[in-house]
Amino acid sequence: MLAKLLKYELKATARWFMPLYAALVLFALISRFLLYNDPFVKNEATGFLQIVRILSMSVYVFLFVGIMVVTFVVIIQRFYKSLLGDEGYLMFTLPVQTWKHIMSKLLIAMLWNLLSAVVGLCSIMLLIPAQDLADFGLLFTGINEYFGTIGYFTILFLMLASLVFGIIEMYTAIALGHLFRKHKLLASFGMYIGLNTISQMAFILIVPFFLNTIGSLSEPLHITPGRLNTLILITGIIFAVLAAVCYIVTNIILKRKLNLE
Amino acid sequence: MNTILECKNLSKSFGSTKALDGINLTIEKGRIVGLLGPNGSGKTTFIKICNELLTPTSGEVRINGFTPGVETKKIVSYLPEKTYLNDWMKVSQIIRLFQDFYADFIPEKAYDMLKRLNIDPNSRLKTLSKGTKEKVQLILVMSRDAQLYLLDEPIGGVDPAARDYILDTIISNYNENAAVILSTHLIADIEKVLDDIIFLKEGQIVLNKTVDEVRDESGKSVDALFREVFKC
Numbered sequence: 019m020l021a022k023l024l025k026y027e028l029k030a031t032a033r034w035f036m037p038l039y040a041a042l043v044l045f046a047l048i049s050r051f052l053l054y055n056d057p058f059v060k061n062e063a064t065g066f067l068q069i070v071r072i073l074s075m076s077v078y079v080f081l082f083v084g085i086m087v088v089t090f091v092v093i094i095q096r097f098y099k100s101l102l103g104d105e106g107y108l109m110f111t112l113p114v115q116t117w118k119h120i121m122s123k124l125l126i127a128m129l130w131n132l133l134s135a136v137v138g139l140c141s142i143m144l145l146i147p148a149q150d151l152a153d154f155g156l157l158f159t160g161i162n163e164y165f166g167t168i169g170y171f172t173i174l175f176l177m178l179a180s181l182v183f184g185i186i187e188m189y190t191a192i193a194l195g196h197l198f199r200k201h202k203l204l205a206s207f208g209m210y211i212g213l214n215t216i217s218q219m220a221f222i223l224i225v226p227f228f229l230n231t232i233g234s235l236s237e238p239l240h241i242t243p244g245r246l247n248t249l250i251l252i253t254g255i256i257f258a259v260l261a262a263v264c265y266i267v268t269n270i271i272l273k274r275k276l277n278l279e
Numbered sequence: 280m281n282t283i284l285e286c287k288n289l290s291k292s293f294g295s296t297k298a299l300d301g302i303n304l305t306i307e308k309g310r311i312v313g314l315l316g317p318n319g320s321g322k323t324t325f326i327k328i329c330n331e332l333l334t335p336t337s338g339e340v341r342i343n344g345f346t347p348g349v350e351t352k353k354i355v356s357y358l359p360e361k362t363y364l365n366d367w368m369k370v371s372q373i374i375r376l377f378q379d380f381y382a383d384f385i386p387e388k389a390y391d392m393l394k395r396l397n398i399d400p401n402s403r404l405k406t407l408s409k410g411t412k413e414k415v416q417l418i419l420v421m422s423r424d425a426q427l428y429l430l431d432e433p434i435g436g437v438d439p440a441a442r443d444y445i446l447d448t449i450i451s452n453y454n455e456n457a458a459v460i461l462s463t464h465l466i467a468d469i470e471k472v473l474d475d476i477i478f479l480k481e482g483q484i485v486l487n488k489t490v491d492e493v494r495d496e497s498g499k500s501v502d503a504l505f506r507e508v509f510k511c
Contacts, residue, residue, distance in 0.1 A: 022379050033367065100365070107363035111330050112380045113352040199294060278332045 019114045023122035028129075030100070031092055035130055038085050039137045045078040046141035054147070078145075082138060089134045093127045097189050102196055106278050116273045120189065120265065127185045165250075166243040172250040179257035183264070187213050190264040193271040217260050221253070228252050283308045283427050283458045284329070288338035290482075291324050298324040300482035301338070308426070309455040311472055313501070314462040316479035317509050322462035323360055325479070326429045330357050342427060353382065356425035360432045362412050366405040370398065370415055377419050389422035392448065396441065410437050414445075421448050428452075430461040434468060446472050466502045476501055478508055 052071045101109055101119060109119060143151060161169050191213055195206025228249065286304040290297065299321045306312055314322050327333040329340055331347035342351040364373060370393065377384045393400055396414055404412065413436045420428065433449075434442045449459060450472050463469055476493065478486035485508060493501055 019380070026376060026379075030365070030367070104361050104363050105365050107332065107357075107359040107361055110332055111352055111355075111357050113349045114380070115349055275334060276332060277334060278327065 020118045020122060023114060023118055024125060027096070027122045027126040031096060031126055031130060034088055034092055035085075035133065038081065038088060039133070042078070042081045042085060042137060042141050043144070045074060045081060046144040049074045049078050050144050053145070078141070082141070085134050085138065089130055092130065093185055094188055094192070096127070097123050098192050101272070102192065102278070110276065110278070117265075117269045120268055120272065123189070124182070124185055124265075128181060131181055131185070164241075164243065165246055168247055169243065169250075172247045172254065176250050176254040176257070179254040179261065183217070183257045183261040186261050186264040186268065187217070190268045193268045196277075197271065197275060213264070220256055220260060224256055225249075225252065281307050283343060284460070285341045286338070287341075289325075289328065289335055289340060290337045291321075291328060291333060292336045297482050299328070299335075302482075302484060304477070304484065304487070306458055306460065306475075308458050309453075310474045311449070311453070311459045312461070312475045312477060313466070313469060313473040314460055314477050314479060315464065315466055315501075315505060316462075317464065320479040321482040322479055323431055324482075326357070326431050326460070326462060327359075329429055330355065354426040356420045356423040356428045358417055358420040358428075358430040358433055360435070362409070362416065364404045364412055364416065367403070369401055369403050370407075371400040373404065373415070373419065374400070377422070381423055383424040385422050385424060389418050392418045392422065396444065410441075413437055414441060417445055417448075421452055424457075426457050428457065428459040428461075430459065432463055433461055434463065434465060442468060466505050467500075470501045473501070478505070480509065 049071070052067070052074055099105060101123070110116075143154070161173070165173065188210065191210035192206045194209040194213075195202050195204075198205040282305055284304070284306040286302050289299055289302040289304075291299040302321075302325065314325065316322050324333060328335050329342065329347060329351075331352070339346060343354060345351050368376075374386055374389050377389075378386050390400060393415075396418070398407075398411060398415060398418075404415070407415065417430075417433055420430070428449075430449075434445055437445065446469060449461070453459075461469065470490070473490050475489050476486070477484055486504075488496075490501060493499070493504055497504055499507070
């Protein structure tokens, strides 16, 4: 049943992202063409070319920001509208366990987040002059130097864990806000601030403890790949634990305290 | 084991208002039951609790022996009083969704009813009128071979011609293993299809009889009795 939920969630969201991705890549290509192949260079219409260039780049930037906004809005809207709005009457009367509903929303939200990042990055690479693309290699040299090969895994783990937490934290805030009889949206917003404060407290309390164990704070900290990776791993684990707690809380609320009105 | 739905001391409060107040009820298979009462008497609350969309404050409901959950959702076909169809799908896609999730859904039946009511399966739900959407929802719900149908105001928003067709559908769908509970305040229209009636008033059951008992004992139609009981 989870696979079927994922299928419908993907269908419901793809109609937003696919056209935006296609448009973004298209305008990156157009801008690239206008920037590096000057079809009018021998003409006198250079003023006109400038306008077309600026126009094309503006549309590109507009789409880029648009994708970021849509990614964020869709996370909230799919959870709020399709589970706690009128569509919830259909979703919650399907013979499916509640945790699968949450999981399907979460996995698809993650997918679009990652895809938006990848498509965004690719479009930037399209716009960078070929000779500068080599600078991207510096990033990897840097990771190798400061984190070692294992750094790729710890950094990836941290990114994924923080992404999962970022999404599920919003779900939990919405579910908690739903417990209020009035002003549910305002309550959700307040709950989000509360959850954020709690999670930051967790970091403030836990991370210094480990900083002490990986190197004495009284002495100048000698940074080694091992210490950096341990720190990243701990941060990632805290995100993962927080995400697990949020998931459980959201599931309990939707399972035992659901009140669709 | 002929009971499909059983309620024990079921209560639901919203803040200080009691929407349901100590409901005790048993419904047998093979019955068509009218849940009747004025607005705000608790009909929708009761049906939503049976579908796990609301959590009872106290007491319990059992459907085929299970409290509302995945097991009951497999055998309960529910028509809400709201439009729950999302806008972007086509009628055929929502039929596909029902087919995917409900093992007892019969798509042929759905397409047959769509044809009878002149609804194009390829039209987008966004383009349909409110009444047509309600018809589509009812078609989806009645195309399941469920054991319990919970229909909340099934004829409220549709024209009288479609109303007759819908009632015919409900009767012709009858089978002795399935029960139908339908809530409405349009009593005169549905009186002829009902076996039993339950009158709800301010969250309590004030009357629970068969239609024949009502006629024999009071010599009145259900509609007339309703007007008497709920006289303002």
